[in-house]
Every structure is written in C-alpha cells, then in structure tokens.
Amino acid sequence: MSRVAYVNGVYRPHRDAVVHVEDRGYQFADGVYEVWSVFDGRLANFDAHMTRLHRSLGELKIRIPMTREALTQVLRETVRRNRVRDGLVYIQVTRGTARRDHVFPGETTAPSVVVTARPMDLRKADAVAKKGVAVITQPDIRWGRCDIKTVGLLPNVLAKQAAREAGAAEAWMIDEMGLVTEGGSTNAWIVDEHGVLRTRDVQANILRGCTRAALLDLVRETGISFDERAFTVEEAKKAKEAFYTAASAWVMPVISVDGAKVGDGKPGEITKRLRRLYLDRARDEAI
Structure with missing residues (x-):
C-alpha cells in the first residue's frame, strides 16, 4: 500500500x-x-x-x-x-x-x-507485552524544557540507540540526583517493594504524557495504591513490577532494568490489569 x-x-x-x-x-x-x-x-x-x-x-x-x-x-x-x-x-x-x-x-x-x-500490528504488540521488555538507564542530558513536546530529540535518539545496542526496548533517563525522570519516548512507572504504584510527578519537568494522564484516571477508579513520586534506579530494580506508557506502547511491562530482573522477571498482575483497562477505554472513547 x-x-x-x-x-x-x-x-x-x-x-x-x-x-x-x-x-x-x-x-x-x-x-x-x-x-x-x-x-x-x-x-x-x-x-x-x-x-x-x-x-x-x-x-x-x-x-x-x-x-x-x-x-x-x-x-x-x-x-x-x-x-x-x-x-x-x-x-x-x-x-x-x-x-x-x-x-x-x-x-x-x-x-x-x-x-x-x-x-x-496489534497482535505483535500484544505478544511483546505478554513477555515484557528490558530497559537500560542513561544520564538525562536533555534541555531544561522537557515538558514541551519539541522535535529537538537528539538526546532521546542517543538514549534509544544505546538501548537498541544493549538489546533493550527503552532507556530510562537518570537525573543528577539518581532519580528516574522518564524514558526516551515514554513515562516510567514501578510498583515498588511495598506494592505502591509510583511515577514521577509532572512538576519535575517531564513530558506530561497523555497516556500517563489517562492511566492515572483509571488508577484512581480502581483504588490501586498510588504515589506520584520519583524513584531511584535501585528502587526500580527492587520493585515488584515495572512498566512504561506512551501512545505507541500503551502500557508495556518491563521485566529487567540494566540486566537486573524486576520481580519474578515476568509481567506483573497490576501491569497486565492496567494494560487491559487502558486499551478497553481507549478503544471505547476513540473518535
């Protein structure tokens, strides 16, 4: 075609x-x-x-x-x-x-x-999500207005290329305090070792992800324990579950960070549930 x-x-x-x-x-x-x-x-x-x-x-x-x-x-x-x-x-x-x-x-x-x-190919995307993906971490070298969805994406390109060369699907960028900001083209989430769902707040100069916002609405409706708070790389490695969100990935389970297995190394139940809920609502409300 x-x-x-x-x-x-x-x-x-x-x-x-x-x-x-x-x-x-x-x-x-x-x-x-x-x-x-x-x-x-x-x-x-x-x-x-x-x-x-x-x-x-x-x-x-x-x-x-x-x-x-x-x-x-x-x-x-x-x-x-x-x-x-x-x-x-x-x-x-x-x-x-x-x-x-x-x-x-x-x-x-x-x-x-x-x-x-x-x-x-939605079937291919679902097959990837059923297995989960790996992410690596990279220093966040982007400019100071990451809240604007600008086409100036060279730092993101370099991070994504590093992920590709490492056999990973995404790179999570790390600020000067050792906290995860977001992915090269996604927002980063974990279910921490206490079972609390966490993602960085948008006041910290990250992209205000539309999928992120839609998922937060679902989280509030389901009553899942949630804290809009940044997390470190070590907290991500110790987490029970991890995933990232984007319009092109929806809710994608992460099963390893820098080679360290997240949880049992398989997509978690909360992640899988949120993916189903998000896709159902996105299809229903599309115009």
Missing part, C-alpha cells in the same frame, strides 16, 4: 512529501509534534493530545496553523487515505520556512504542517 502524507495543505505520495531546506524544524528543531493511537480508524485520547499540541505551540510562540476543527479533519483524512485501521497518526508543526536566522521570522511566516499515518 502506498502511503500518503499531508504537507502544508496538500496530500502527497509519501515519497514526494518534502519541506523546504530552510524549514526551521530542519535547521533549528524549531517545532513540536504529537502522536495519536488509532483504533478501528478512530483517534484515541483525542482531546488530551490536541490540548498538549496547543500548549507546546504556545510555549514556543508558534502560531496555531489552523482551527481545531480543520486540524481534526486533516488528521482523520490522513488516517483514511492511508487505510489505517489500527496504528498511529503523527503531526509535526514548525515555525515555518524563512531565511536562516536564530531569531524568529516575521509574523507573516506561515507554520509548516506535516501529518503522516502508519499501521501497527
């Missing part, structure tokens, strides 16, 4: 989908992005992702490129044209194309908008 991308008002074959060489996203990482899960052709956790997109644009003072309604139509049309039933849809918005200069271009510069979509 040939893929289709939306680029600045035009739907193009994927091979022809290009932006200008002086697009500020390419030259300065001056842009933001967002990703939605797609179930049965519908976008999951829609409002949370749209709200975060607008917040990221506002924090970087990038003009919102179109109305919410128009953008929603573009997202849905890109999904439709790519015939994606289950998968992901991605949007990237940059400050636009202008002569290379560090300061912002004039207000007449139009933002650049790119939207793509691709399918995912």
Whole structure:
C-alpha cells in the first residue's frame, strides 16, 4: 500500500512529501509534534493530545496553523487515505520556512504542517507485552524544557540507540540526583517493594504524557495504591513490577532494568490489569 502524507495543505505520495531546506524544524528543531493511537480508524485520547499540541505551540510562540476543527479533519483524512485501521497518526508543526536566522521570522511566516499515518500490528504488540521488555538507564542530558513536546530529540535518539545496542526496548533517563525522570519516548512507572504504584510527578519537568494522564484516571477508579513520586534506579530494580506508557506502547511491562530482573522477571498482575483497562477505554472513547 502506498502511503500518503499531508504537507502544508496538500496530500502527497509519501515519497514526494518534502519541506523546504530552510524549514526551521530542519535547521533549528524549531517545532513540536504529537502522536495519536488509532483504533478501528478512530483517534484515541483525542482531546488530551490536541490540548498538549496547543500548549507546546504556545510555549514556543508558534502560531496555531489552523482551527481545531480543520486540524481534526486533516488528521482523520490522513488516517483514511492511508487505510489505517489500527496504528498511529503523527503531526509535526514548525515555525515555518524563512531565511536562516536564530531569531524568529516575521509574523507573516506561515507554520509548516506535516501529518503522516502508519499501521501497527496489534497482535505483535500484544505478544511483546505478554513477555515484557528490558530497559537500560542513561544520564538525562536533555534541555531544561522537557515538558514541551519539541522535535529537538537528539538526546532521546542517543538514549534509544544505546538501548537498541544493549538489546533493550527503552532507556530510562537518570537525573543528577539518581532519580528516574522518564524514558526516551515514554513515562516510567514501578510498583515498588511495598506494592505502591509510583511515577514521577509532572512538576519535575517531564513530558506530561497523555497516556500517563489517562492511566492515572483509571488508577484512581480502581483504588490501586498510588504515589506520584520519583524513584531511584535501585528502587526500580527492587520493585515488584515495572512498566512504561506512551501512545505507541500503551502500557508495556518491563521485566529487567540494566540486566537486573524486576520481580519474578515476568509481567506483573497490576501491569497486565492496567494494560487491559487502558486499551478497553481507549478503544471505547476513540473518535
């Protein structure tokens, strides 16, 4: 199946989908992005992702490129044209194309908008989750505004590559106090040795994960013991369970950290329950 991308008002074959060489996203990482899960052709956790997109644009003072309604139509049309039933849809918005200069271009510069979509094999994803995955730890060398979902992802790329080379699925980044901040593209969670579910609070300058927020709503409904508090690498290794969350991974069980087995080395019961609950709700509420 040939893929289709939306680029600045035009739907193009994927091979022809290009932006200008002086697009500020390419030259300065001056842009933001967002990703939605797609179930049965519908976008999951829609409002949370749209709200975060607008917040990221506002924090970087990038003009919102179109109305919410128009953008929603573009997202849905890109999904439709790519015939994606289950998968992901991605949007990237940059400050636009202008002569290379560090300061912002004039207000007449139009933002650049790119939207793509691709399918995912849900059966394969479930098979991975049934076994669980490994993570490694890496120093957190990212910039000081990790709460903005910017396209400046080089530190994340380096961390994810280190994980790949170590045979792991993700890298959990560690701050100067030895605490886990988050993953290269995910939020990190444990069920600690006392049976308390823990993840770092968003005031600590981490990405405000939409999947993270949706899962917290489920946690409150189920009455699972929870503490929004950071944890160390050693606490993760001693934990009963661990997992990470993202729009592309949902709730993914972690069975080892830096080679140390978490719990009994298998996905835990709380993790498996939260994965089921999250996927059920995400499918039901997708639009």
